[in-house]
Amino acid sequence: MPDTLIKVDLSQSPYENDMIHNRWHPDIPMVATVKPGADFIVECYDWTGGFIKNNDSAEDVRDIDLSIVHFLSGPIGVEGAEPGDLLVVDFLDIGAFPHNTWGFNGFFSKQNGGGFLTEHFPLAQKSIWDISGLFTHSRHVPGVSFAGLIHPGLIGCLPSKSLLQTWNDRETGFIATDPMRVPPLANPPFGPTAHMGRMKGDGRTAAAADGARTVPPREHGGNCDIKDLSRGARVYFPVYVPGAGLSVGDLHFSQGDGEITFCGAIEMPGWIHLRVSGLIKDGMSKYGIRNPIFKPSPITPTYKDHLIFEGISVDEQGAQHYLDVHVAYRQACLNAIAYLTKFGYTPAQAYAILGTAPVQGHISGVVDIPNACATLWLPTEIFDFDINPSADGPTKAITGGIDIPTAPDK
Structure with a gap:
């Protein structure tokens, strides 16, 4: 049996666990060190550290302080890893805790984080999804169930000091172009809620003030939310510090391409079985690597019939x-939401389906000026009823049930 290098207690605050951190900084101490070829298990909190509860209120989604996220397990050092190498990591297995078989999806208030369609869904909302083995369903979104493809939304290696400075300079500079924007353009460092793992003393205070927030993906990987990084996937991570410093978290039971609701997958705590399969010395230079590359999982939900919704780069106001492609994908999503409401779903329920179900997003055309074309592929087999167009028109299949809770802004 592989060793469990990092354990979590879901009844305990992640701030009390020194094998957890919520900022990126090169000086965060390694919590364990492994040799190339080693395999091991890492346990993870959900990305909010247990702040979101299994209930029918969205007040927790409304009230969360997003400066606390994401809670990551690590960093784990790898013997012999040096800056410029590629760290080869295989995902052997991943799962939910047997004592915590549920997850959540949410839309953040426009006043607190927002999201891809925040102008259409400006208030905090939440849906709870029950996990039954490979499948999930929700009391808040009736008439739909699907197989999950569990994956970490966030995984990467520690940045170097120079890379950290690059991140902070470009993101704080970007914020300065529109500092009053709601939601903000980016999230700057914020020391008061930083969890720096095993760092202590004056060095911890200084690092917390400079540590990069975990919200976006960056050159090292980070919060990429790629749903195909599941069992059997292999990732080649750029190494920026001695020992690499691999950290992981933000596990998702299932997610649609784009994670369009921001808290947009089915978020959950759980465990992941990893193998550090090796190092490619000087691999970044050998292969011209600036961001991680990966081989996807060979396991995917076998949904073969889809309705495909098209969007073009003309926005909701006709501009x-x-x-x-950002505008085009928004339009594809909005077109799918409008379609699903004809079967009795509320717009919020339809939006939650697109964020949680294994929908595919494609950039279908970027050459025919002036309109890019993006498409959203919605699997029809996840529904308990036929959603295909017909001469008889849509049947109102969804009635009753518990709608997605909404919390008004305070």
């Missing part, structure tokens, strides 16, 4: 954008 033209030049080959803008």
Whole structure:
């Protein structure tokens, strides 16, 4: 049996666990060291550290202080890893805790984080998803169930001091272009809620003030939210500090491409079985690597029939954008939401489906000026009823049940 290098107690605050951190900084101490070839298990909190509860209120989603996230397990050192190497990591297995078989999906208030469609869904909302082996369903989103593809939303290695400075300079500079924007353009360092693992003393205080927030993906990987990084995946991570410093967290039971609701997958605590399969010395230079590359999981939910919704780079107000895939994907998502409401779903329920179910997002065209084309592939087999168009029109299949709770802004 592989060793469990990092354990978590879900009844305990992650701030009380010194094998957890919520900032990126090169001086965070390694909590364990392994040799190339070693395999081991890492336990993880959900990304909020247990702040979101299994109930029918969205007040916790509304009230969460997002400066506390994400809670990551690590960092784990690898013997012989040096800056410029590629760290080869295999995902052997991953799962939910048997004593915690539920997860959550949420939309953050526009006043507190927002999201991809925050102008359409400005208030905090939440849905709870029960996990039954490979499958999930929700009391808040009736008529739909699907197989999960469990994956870590966030995994990467520690940055070097120079890379950390690059991140902070470019993101604080970006914030300065529109400092009053709601939601903000980026999240700057914030020391008061930083959890720096085993760092102590004056060095900890200084590092907490400079530590990069974990919200976005960056050159080292980080919060990429790639749903295909599941069992059987292999990732090649750039190494920036001696020992690499691998950390992981933000486990998802299932997610649609784009994680469009921000708290957008089915978030959960759990465990992941990893193998550090080796090091490619000077691999970043050999292969021209600036960001991680990966081989996806060979296991995917076998949904073969899809409805595909198209979007172009013309926004909701009819304004033209030049080959803008962000606008195009928004339109594809909004088109799918509008379609699902014809079957009785509320817009919020439809939005939650797109964030949690194994939908595919594609950049389908970026050459035909001025309109980019993006598509959203919605699997039809996840529904308890037929959602395909017909001459008879849509059947109102969804009635009653518990709608997604909404919390008004304070």
